Amino acid sequence: MNSARARLLFGSGLLLSTAGCGVYALPRGATTQALVMHQDWTVFTLAGSFVAIVVFALILFPLVVWRRRGDEYPPQFRRNNKLEITYTIIPLLMVIGLFAVTYHNDIIVEHLTAHPQNTIDVTAFRWSWLFHYPGTAINIAGTPQAAPQMVLPIGETTRINLTSVDVNHAFWIPAFLFKRDAIAGVDNSFDLFPTRMGLYRGRCAEFCGLDHALMTFTVRVVSQEDYARWLRAGGPAKVSAKGASS
Amino acid sequence: MINGRRLFVSSAVFGIVIAVVYWFSTHNPDGTILLGLMATALVFAAGFMFFAEREACLVGDRDDALPAQAAGERLGVFTVASSWPIAIAFGAFLLLLGMVVLPALAAFGLVVMIVSILGLGRESR
């Protein structure tokens, strides 16, 4: 590989590692938890890109500079204690730092408030979802052909209680940057605090058999007044909301 | 066999440490039992190395040894070829397959395995 090709490889690596704008990117995040998750992603992507650039350069540089030209045998050195200790300590410090960031962010994302304003019981089954709003008669069940819709109020904490009645499933809303597994015998709970109104897609993310690919749902985040009205009306009705995002 | 001993002893110590750390950080019985059993297996191997293995003086461990110095040393018996390994494997295959499709096949496979293992044993003598 000559010098020009090495530069091309290096340059395209750099370009690809900074790509990710527009539709081909992590969703912005539509909950407070998602914002924390997004920050985590950014820290790790930056750290990862930095490591990638440095190590790519370290690998490609010798290929350009020290190609075999004759019959020479270069200095046969085997070790350098100071260097070896340095390149052990520095990565160790980096991962400790990354762990501190992760641990801090995970606590926020997983935090359960003492008094959520709303609760929804979600049950996963082959191959759709049942949304039950406790304290009301609202039960929304779907089929693979007719995805059920969950309605959430903006600006309030909704507690989701999640379980499965058969195999493992996973409740994933990509726009919320969050998923949790639905496992029979496990009562999972997590909080969502939506910050943007809109229509979001959800899907099952744990392989569950034949129609796993069709096990979708939608989430409509509406104003608190619309939500209250919806609850009083007893369930699925036409509520105005603009736009849809995946 | 000092190196084998060192490997299993250090692995056993590691196993015990990680099992203990895991229990006190998570109080999760599943993982603690798994790590504990792993540590037990390693302790067993390390113990064997201590008590059952005499200090073998391996020519491979002497860093100044030359190949000529080991000339004529009897390493052991090495087979050139044998029909018994494939026969034992075939018997095991039939045994397990029989458990899924037909119990009589499993019984037949068990017989093939036993006969082949006996054959292997006789071949060694």
Added chain:
Amino acid sequence: MSTAATAVPNPASRRGIIEWLTSTDHKHIGILYMCTSVFYFFVAGLLAMVIRAQLAQPGLTLVGPHAYNQIFTLHGTAMIFLFVVPFALGLANFLIPLQIGAPDMAFPRLNAFTYWIFFFGGLTIFSGAFVNGGAAASGWFAYAPLSEIRISTGGGQDLWIIGLLMTSVSGILAAVNFITTTFLYRAPGMTMWRLPIFTWEMIATSLLILMAFPSLAAVLALLFIDRHFGGQFFNASAGGSPVLYQHLFWFFGHPEVYIMILPYFGVISEIIPVFSRKPIFGYTGLVLSAFAIAGLSMGVWAHHMFTTGVVSNGFFAAVSFLIAVPTGIKFFNWVGTMWRGSLLLTTPMLFAIGFMLNFLIGGITGVMVASPPIDYQVEDSYFLVAHFHYVLGGGSLFAIFGAIYFWFPKVFGKLLSERRGKWCFWLLFVGFNTTFFVMQFLGAMGMPRRVYTYQNLPGWGNLNLIASIGALIMAAGVLVFVWDVIASSISRTRASDDPWGGYSLEWWATSPPPEYNFTSLPPIRSERPVFDAKHPDLARLSQK
């Protein structure tokens, strides 16, 4: 002078196929393992081509969901259990006795048994395709309750279970053989700290196999009991727990992925020094980091379970981040070997460089998914598919090709073509990165894994089409490789004992080596005895 070993004469005829069915020679067994595993690579690769054809655009109907589910299950199972691991076992079988200066493995007949039980295990797994209900279709980790009898009703799942039990036995006994042989049969002067790095990595791999595979055997047996003997281990409504399945499976499953990479770290550590004309840099660090990785890998299993909500995300994230440190040390060892060297970009060296570039991306995305908040988005998505293909495909697969190009002359006595090898490398490298780099975006955008089709959302069709085109490019690379092997087998040109200027003892023997491997051995004073014997002036300067 060689050491004496007594042969047990076999009265049966040893021509042709009988020779191969009854041989206990580690070289024959190694070749059998490697050829069988490469066959399964082709099969699993064809399955992958079907997957990429089906997913090239949204809403295609080339295969229906039930067929698709069997296809991705068999693709994963075959690549992992029937290709990457057995190829390493085969390469180790061929190389370890040669590299330590021994005439054969410690237990030659046990060695033959491990191959044949693997052979029958692979057949059993695929035989599921011919039974009612088809082959196993619950994924390569076969989570219960999906794999339980009331949901996976066909015999295919059972055949998968017993096939894997057979390959587990194979792996465990091979590990026993490798450890015993390496400890007991080293040639005079071949102390442990002069072993080639490949042999050290195989010791660490063997230790991992011994600690991890029993957990697989246990979970397979428990699943079988649930399916056929009224067990309720994983049935929540009867007091069992699906989470228990995941603990048991991943306690095996995570070390398994290190079993799939450590031998290939060894391969890279053999190739790079030879084509840099320098000794490996930081030998001690490489050895210690192999064991650090092995040990730590036993403590990270539940990072596959972050989204279950029932494990300690903190503990598992911490240990998962720690594993990045010894892995990084290895990278610096390889860079240090190339530094100020005299580099020759032969085909094996290209594959080694490709390995490093690809594995770096795989490793970085691995650190990302080790962070639970990131994992909550990308778990079970195409981001994860990209991550593990980068480490297993971009990593292990590239190392396998590098190993084939490097040791083919030693094993078969014929050289592969440098020109065709370079074509093979570039097609694979470009195709591989085309396919899997874009999957990172697909996963972040929201595409889950294991889906036979997907919604027509902005960008999804384009990225999937790019991924499928990459697969075609890779397939072209594989075809070039096949052509190269065929052409080389026909060619009359024989390879010399040491076509590359190799370092370890296998390059002292003829190509291919005779029965019992060596008629003589050089003095062994470092991890590169052949180099030392051929360059005595440099040997004195570089000794530790």
